[in-house]
Amino acid sequence: MKAPDLAPAPARRALAGVSNVASLDDAAVLDRYARTVWSAVAEPGDGVAGRLVAALGPVDALASATGAAPSARHGLSGGELDEGRKRWSPRLASAGLGDGVRIAAASGIRLVVPDDPEWPEQLDDLGPHAPFCLWVRGDVATLARLRPSVAIVGARASTSYGDHVAMELAADLAGSGIPIVSGAAYGIDGAAHRAALTVGGTTVALLAGGADRAYPAGHSGLIDRIARDGAVVSEVPCGSMPTKWRFLQRNRLIAALADATVVVEAGWRSGSLNTAGHALELSRALGAVPGPITSAASAGSHKLFRDYGAQCITSGDDVREMLGLHARAPQPSQRDGRPPTDAATRVRDALSTRAWRDASDLARRSGMARDEVEAILGVLHLDDEVEHGPSGWRSVGGGRAGR
Amino acid sequence: MKAPDLAPAPARRALAGVSNVASLDDAAVLDRYARTVWSAVAEPGDGVAGRLVAALGPVDALASATGAAPSARHGLSGGELDEGRKRWSPRLASAGLGDGVRIAAASGIRLVVPDDPEWPEQLDDLGPHAPFCLWVRGDVATLARLRPSVAIVGARASTSYGDHVAMELAADLAGSGIPIVSGAAYGIDGAAHRAALTVGGTTVALLAGGADRAYPAGHSGLIDRIARDGAVVSEVPCGSMPTKWRFLQRNRLIAALADATVVVEAGWRSGSLNTAGHALELSRALGAVPGPITSAASAGSHKLFRDYGAQCITSGDDVREMLGLHARAPQPSQRDGRPPTDAATRVRDALSTRAWRDASDLARRSGMARDEVEAILGVLHLDDEVEHGPSGWRSVGGGRAGR
Secondary structure, eight states: OOOOOOOHHHHHHHHTTTSOOTTSOHHHHHHHHHHHHHHHHSOTTOHHHHHHHHHHHHHHHHHHHHTSSOOSTTOOOHHHHHHHHHHHHHHHTOTTTTHHHHHHHHHTOEEEOTTSTTSOGGGGGGGGGSOSOEEEEEOGGGGGGOSSOEEEEEOSSOOHHHHHHHHHHHHHHHHTTOOEEEOOOTTHHHHHHHHHHHTTOOEEEEOSSOTTSOSSGGGHHHHHHHHHHSEEEESSOTTOOOOHHHHHHHHHHHHHHSSEEEEESOOTTOHHHHHHHHHHHTTOEEEEEOOOTTOGGGHHHHHHHHHHOOEEOOSHHHHHHHTTSSOOOOOOOOSSOOSOHHHHHHHHHHOOSSSOBOHHHHHHHHTSOHHHHHHHHHHHHHTTSEEEETTEEEEOTTSTTOO | OOOOOOOHHHHHHHHTTTSOOTTSOHHHHHHHHHHHHHHHHSOTTOHHHHHHHHHHHHHHHHHHHTTSSOOSTTOOOHHHHHHHHHHHHHHHTOTTTTHHHHHHHHHTOEEEOTTSTTSOGGGGGGGGGSOSOEEEEEOGGGGGGOSSOEEEEEOSSOOHHHHHHHHHHHHHHHHTTOOEEEOOOTTHHHHHHHHHHHTTOOEEEEOSSOTTSOSSGGGHHHHHHHHHHSEEEESSOTTOOOOHHHHHHHHHHHHHHSSEEEEEOOOTTOTHHHHHHHHHHTTOEEEEEOOOTTOGGGHHHHHHHHHHOOEEOOSHHHHHHHTTSSOOOOOOOOSOOHHHHHHHHHHHHHOOSSSOBOHHHHHHHHTOOHHHHHHHHHHHHHTTSEEEETTEEEEOTTSTTOO
8 A cells, every 4th residue: 555645746736726835835735735635534533543643743644544654653552553544545545535625626615724724723622533624615714703603403303493493593693793503404404504694694514525515405505605604614525425424423523613502402313412412522511492392303402401411592692691701681670569679678688698587587677577578588589689598598698689 | 465275175176176186185185276376376487486386385385475484495586586476466366366277177177287197297398487287178198198299380371382281291190199289370280280180190289378268269169179089288277368478388388298399381480480499498309391482481491490400301201200210211322322333324324225335345435444344234234234236235225224
């Protein structure tokens, strides 16, 4: 097995259509070209390839993969490397190794590698499972504007409720400047992209196949619009088929790119649960939108609450809060028109954050009738301003009553 | 202020219609009668009265409350006792102190006190806020059969979704022998009681006013049926009005009686959130049923997920699991269950239902080693997922790999 031809001049010619190579020296050009080779040789998420590239750089890793330049510096066991070589060799021997670059150049699709300023650094959280490069149809600068961003994903077989909620959330968030990341699938994904586009927001679609292939075909118009106003992104070379495996791996990119993943409707075995799992593994925020328990399309969301500890998302504000962007707006004081603020203020004044005081004590301290005090304590209790113990009440420390 | 007349003979006569006093000695009869006085004198949840009764017993506590027998053993501050006396004295002086017992006797309503075998001991978790006694319309034995039991509560202004879910849950649980506790209100409460009765299960209604008063009046028929097949319970004497305070305190009894509280639909300011708060304070399990985020009737449920850590309840099984009654059947592992499924997925991805492909071709397409592909093909062949022909392999049409 010989290494692919990595001479600087042909690499520079091949990349000219997909990357700004004019300002790069030969080593950088070869590095970049070797990444495109890796993206064609290894399936997404190949951790052995990722570790080899991380240890040796993509060029030497390629030489090591072909056995042309054995190295002890790669940190892999001999067995791992042997297994990897067996996986990679059929494609390394294939004649079509450079097809992806040619198709990309012909389609106006750009290459983005970790050295590029547009590279989304949050992908590095994937460690050895990070992509070797990204293929971008649309504005590559979009990739650098995804902090923060939110992934809105969910069932292909969504209900009108789910579509409605996805659109409302995406329009709210994208309209306030938070980009929406999703997978361009039918159902929830499509609704989220569409709403983001409608409000003039930013949206990014991650595809499981090549960035030149609109999938699903019925969304080719939508994917065109995403490419025009945002970016359509893939880690596999142009011309690649979307396979089941690549969908699962594409989900890890969605989870890694966004700061938070929100699942809007997911069946019990939805692929969205896979995205949610990746989000958790990456320590990204995870939310899910509840729905009727009578709807199979929400069963996965409810499972995320129970088994994954997902946040309950009911509004764009909930998402912003999850992102730490701003605190929830204070809710209007609960309950019907109880004796208003003056009386409540007097009860708050009578409360301590340390000593438990019963209602009689509070009535005396506040100079109010006991039953009035108790009524107000009931309201404050519902507002979590006070807590109730065996010997009375006290205000919750740090709250607005904390004095 | 003089103590109410606590002579054994009149007490025995008064209680004869509401309690089995024949086998009790005079001290026990007086103790029992004093509790009925306390239930008429102190508002529900009066912790000072509770501590006084706990320290001195109801008879001496009553004497202490009237100043007839000052005692240093009650553990209350002088101020607390004075305030209590101020609160209690108007009712102690009232001519109608024994009315509740007379109405109960006339209505066939029974008295249950902590000494009775039917007393639900879980109420003792309320400490000084435990009720002095219970007034029960229906079968008092029901009270001793509430371990385990589930409180199903929620919005009065419920939707048809909420009513449906409350009925399904209550029918499932009550039908499997788990009693349903609720508050007899319109909406969710009523749906839960009704479904429990329909399946021949046990249900208990806690009222905020006297057990002789059907409240709401529109539920008098339902409350009659609950009394006939289960129990209608109150801690305030017969004849008492349901007040706002008593509703809030009634909620503590619902939360304390049941092992778990499940909120099915609750508006943002629903009284059910108060019940939920009591359940948490009492270390009872708390669950809520999700609903559409577009429904105001589910806003409180979602708040319980976010702010109270409520469990997400989607079925009777979820409730049973929360009660520790049986474990949920283990779900098939969701996440990416790497080998062997992942490798098989990649081979399936590489197969066609039409074209025959040899192992080398499949290795290249899947990005896998040829020998690994052959091993997986062998397994898939055994499962009849693939067929073998003169020029290679293809997947069997109509199977899960059919694409």
